[in-house]
Amino acid sequence: MGWRTVLVNTHSKLSYKNNHLVFQTGIQTEMIHLSEIDSIILETTNISITSMLIKRLVDEKINLVFCDDKALPLANLMPFYGRYNNSLELKKQIDWAQEKKEEVWLEVLRQKLINQSRLLFKREKDDQGKRIEEFSCQIERNDPTNREAHAARLYFNTLFGLSFSRQEETDINAGLNYGYSLLLSIFAREIVLNGCRTELGLMHHSQLNNFNLASDLMEPFRVLVDEIVLENQEEKFKQIKKAILALVQNTYPYKGHLNST
Incomplete structure (x- = not known):
């Protein structure tokens, strides 16, 4: 499990590439390996996120927290099945x-x-x-x-x-x-x-x-x-x-x- 908490609070796009989270805005692009991430907090509703990234976050058991328009935690992403049994x-x-x-x-x-x-x-x-x-x-x-x-x-x-x-x-x-x-x-x-x-x-x-x-x-x-x-x-x-x-x-x-x- 990773150790980083990633806070996203700007208009941006989040996607997946080669086991990395890709963060993109109009002026910058950054990549973080999924193995380093424990939690991601989406602090604004002005974020686009791809379904492939969501799928891989579930695979890696990374906590994804969605915030409302007041930047308060609203929900988090959880898999239907957390373990083999x-x-x-x-x-x-x-x-x-x-x-x-x-x-x-x-x-x-x-x-x-x-x-x-x-x-x-x-x-x-x-x-x-x-x-x-x-x-x-x-x-x-x-x-x-x-x-x-x-x-x-x-x-x-x-x-x-x-x-x-x-x-x-x-x-x-x-x-x-x-x-x-x-x-x-x-x-x-x-x-x-x-x-x-x-x-x-x-x-x-x-x-x-x-x-x-x-x-x-x-x-x-x-x-x-x-x-x-x-x-x-x-x-x-x-x-x-x-x-x-x-x-x-x-x-x-x-x-x-x-x-x-």
């Missing part, structure tokens, strides 16, 4: 027991709260960090006491101020939404590559959400986006968005090892 893995997923799904979802939520508390400790917000750490120990299956929501309110108000709301149209919220959408595309790709369907989730089960399972599994990793936005909260959305691209380029420690997203 796709039907077997799908059957296993369909047969997941409800009790097991609830157990896994509980662990997902616990890890999400632990990661939020670690970010607050890192920012020297020890009292709030300890409180969310307590929530992670108190949360129960199906969260009957709504600990996740209480933690979210405390967490975001600590990071961005008491007047902050996730419902407002601000540069901070636009940055968070952009980053979460990129995370969603990354998880959706990995789910498909492992032979599962993104529609069949653990706790998310909306008929209008084609990425329920990705929405579930990305929860503990939202904090990666939160930290980047926090560090750039005084900037306009355009600058926050550029900083968020580090999300798909950085490596992160996991069980003593460094791993790329």
Whole structure:
């Protein structure tokens, strides 16, 4: 798998030639070998792309993200079949027991709260960090006491101020939404590559959400986006968005090892 994230934000044509992505505008032509590419983000709707290139991106399992006319991630390209035993893995997923799904979802939520508390400790917000750490120990299956929501309110108000709301149209919220959408595309790709369907989730089960399972599994990793936005909260959305691209380029420690997203 490659390591480059290619961002295309100008009027251009993307095509394929000899295992290369070919980028063309009226004044320049560049080529990048497909083996070097992990993700491509099409940030404007003013781009032409050939069907042959799309086919080869699917072959090479390269994540292709389409943005809308506001440069926000809208969709990503995924193959129908991610691995050789796709039907077997799908059957296993369909047969997941409800009790097991609830157990896994509980662990997902616990890890999400632990990661939020670690970010607050890192920012020297020890009292709030300890409180969310307590929530992670108190949360129960199906969260009957709504600990996740209480933690979210405390967490975001600590990071961005008491007047902050996730419902407002601000540069901070636009940055968070952009980053979460990129995370969603990354998880959706990995789910498909492992032979599962993104529609069949653990706790998310909306008929209008084609990425329920990705929405579930990305929860503990939202904090990666939160930290980047926090560090750039005084900037306009355009600058926050550029900083968020580090999300798909950085490596992160996991069980003593460094791993790329």
